Amino acid sequence: MPVDDSHPGESWSLSPDSRRPLPELIEQKLREQIIGGTLKAGDRLPTEPELARKLDVARSSLRTALQRLQLQGIVEVRRGLGWYVRRTDLAAVEENLEDRLAARRFSHTDLLEVRIALEATAASLAAVRAGDGELDELAKLNRRYQRAPVDDPQEVIEADEEFHSALVRASHNELLESMYQALVPGLQDCKRHAHTSREVHNRSVNEHDQVVWFLRRHDEVGAKSAMTTHLLGLYNDLAADDAKPRATLDSFVAVSDNPIWNNTR
Structure with missing residues (x-):
């Protein structure tokens, strides 16, 4: 019709x-x-x-x-x-997860901890599954983010969201993407706090570049670590007033050369 x-x-x-x-x-x-x-x-x-x-x-x-x-x-x-x-x-x-999340109003730290877990996994999967066209698109979206004027929060947030959404799509995991998109409305306030200065903006551009660099080399651990490090910057800024102990890189990425499960007694 x-x-x-x-x-x-x-x-x-x-x-x-x-x-x-x-x-x-x-x-x-x-x-x-x-x-x-x-x-x-x-x-x-x-x-x-x-x-x-x-x-x-x-x-x-x-x-x-x-x-x-x-x-x-x-x-x-x-x-x-x-x-x-x-x-x-x-x-x-309206009964879907996205709306329930928005109504529940979870804390910024709770939302970001889940976001880090999802995007770190997405980055690792994208390192295995993303095609050259998808990687070129990520680089292009990061250039758009780089050009976004810091005094235009809407443009900055939109450009950043498109980069991260494209990375999650590149994981080729529909359930992971659905879970991530359900978080997006609740993350808007977090993102408004994230891009407040040229220094933070430039740092994010460089960190996006690092993620794409590892993806192009199909380095799963490198991509996962780079994405986690990138998101931890915002997490640490917003978790300053949270009474709970903060998560660290070790919470999301196994970085020890001798993990505990390898120990024998």
Whole structure:
């Protein structure tokens, strides 16, 4: 069934909100189209180039939003045909893990500890599974992050999120990706604290480069260690006021030359 495009400017314009990442605004707009009946179950969405034009956004941001909706079971991609609305009963969708996580409001340290575990594993898997095209895309996304102006938090956060989401996708583990995307809304506040200075920004660029360097060499342990070290910087900043003992690199990566399970008595 074709999508009603009789009033494209009125129907598809995004709500201005500089405090939220662009993919989140796109996701909200697509949800509104479904709730309002413009898009119905079984409808095919416009092609990605056409939809990006209607929304006046980059295709990379649009794709991130569509993937988030896909993980929630709201839309699906049919190979060779495009994106389709899968379900419109969004009340049931609100019961998913992503929304429960957002409502529970876990502490920043709890969220980041889980994020480190997931992304460290994703980096290790990507070192084995990522293709050259995916690695080139990661390098390209890091260059976008490098060019993002520090005084534009939305652009910085969006560029950083695209890099990390692309790395998780490169793990080729759908369950891991779903779990990671469920954390993303709760991580937004963490990310707003992360990119507050040029020094932190430049450090992140270099750490992203290190991750890609290890990935290109198919070094699983190196990629895992580099990603863990990168995320621990933010973790240590935000965990300063937490009463619990902090996690360290050893909590996520086995760095000992003589692990305890090798000891014999």
